[in-house]
Amino acid sequence: MQQFYHSAAWRRLSRRFLENNPVCVKCYEDGVIRKADVVDHVQEVKDNWSRRLDESNLQALCNVHHNAKTRNERKKREQKP
Ligand SMILES: [Zn+2]
Structure with a gap:
């Protein structure tokens, strides 16, 4: 997994x-133009390995939104039985 990111x-x-996507899409939804810092997988790599290089599965996010998403995903995972 980590190897993939490298x-x-x-x-x-x-x-x-x-x-091609220099603006955070979540900030943009809120009407804010902020530079994106990272490319995020909409569907996480560990959930769908086959879409890891699928551009339709990618979104540009700023660090704030990326961290928030990562936290949420972790929470969701922990809630699963
Ligand atoms: Zn953002």
Whole structure:
């Protein structure tokens, strides 16, 4: 998993994705234009490995929104029996 984030394929894709999507989509929904910091997988890599390089599964997020999402996902996971 961690290895994937260090792979050349992911690094190339995420860099290009941020160039094409420089604004955080969640801030944008709130009417705020903020620079995106990271490329996030809508469906997490560990949940759907096959979509790890699928651009339709990616979204540009700022650090604040990315951290919030990560926290939520963890919570959801912990709530599962
Ligand atoms: Zn944001």
